Amino acid sequence: MDFELEPPHGIGPLRLGTTVDEARCALGDLGEVTGSVQTGLWVRRPGGLAFSPGFGRGGRLNSIELYQQHDMLDVARYRDVDVFGMTALEVVERLRGHTRVVEAAEQEGCFVAPDLLLSLWRPGVDPDDEETHYFSAVLLARPGYYDTPAEAAARQAAGLPPGY
Template structure:
C-alpha cells in the first residue's frame, strides 16, 4: 500500500483544513486501521498518523510515523520513511531546497512545508533503523513555521 504525501495539502485521504471528525473518519479508511486506537491512529503496519488541530477544530498539520510493514509513505515516488535517510535527502534535494537541522536529524523543505525527523544519525549502518531511516514526516500548511509575531 502507498500513502501519498501531498505537501501543504494532506496525507492519504486526510486533508489539512478538514474538521477533526472528518479527518478521524478518513484515517479509519486506511487499510490496517486499529479502530480502538483513537489519535494518533495506529495501523497493523506499525504506522501511526497524528493530527495537530488548530483553533476552530480543523486539522493544522499531519505527522506520519514510520511503518514496519508493507506500507510506503511517498512524495513523488520517493519512499520517505522506507529509503535510507541519506538517499531521501539526495532525492529531495534534486526537487527542492532542504534545510538541515539538528546535525542531520531533521530536514525541512520550506517550499513544500514538509519536514522529516529521526532521533539520531547513523547513515552507515542499515541495521540501526532509528538512525538510518527517517522516523516521521510532517505536512503543514503555509504559515505553519511562522512565529506568532511574524
C-alpha cells in the first residue's frame, strides 16, 4: 500500500491534531493496534511499515513516526520521493528539490526538513553497512512540535495556534 506524507496534516488516515480516540480509530484502519497511550500505540503492517503516534498537550495527535521493517511492500512517500525505498542521499537530494533540508546536529546522517516539520533518521553512517544507506524512521509533526519556550511565546504573541 502507498502512504503519502502530507505535512502538516498527516499520513494516510492519521490526521495530526485529532483526539486520541480519533487517532486510535484511524490506526485501526491500518492494522491491529497494540500498546496504550501511556506506553505508546503501535500498528505494524504486514506490508512493512510500523506507525507510532505521539500525543501532546490536550491529548491531541502531535506527531506520527513511521518505521521501516524488513520486506517492505508498503511505500511511504513525500511527493515523488520514496523515503524508505531510495538511499538516504537520494532522498535528501530529491527532497531538496521541494524544500530546505538540513543535517540534524545531534546525529550524523540524519536530516530535517524544518519547513515541513519532517525528520528522517538512520542508524549512523557506515559505508560498509547497507542498513545505514537508507532511512529507518521518518517523523512528521504539527507546527509547534519543536518550539522552545521562547518560540512558543513568540507563536502566541503573533496570534498563531499553539503546538499540540
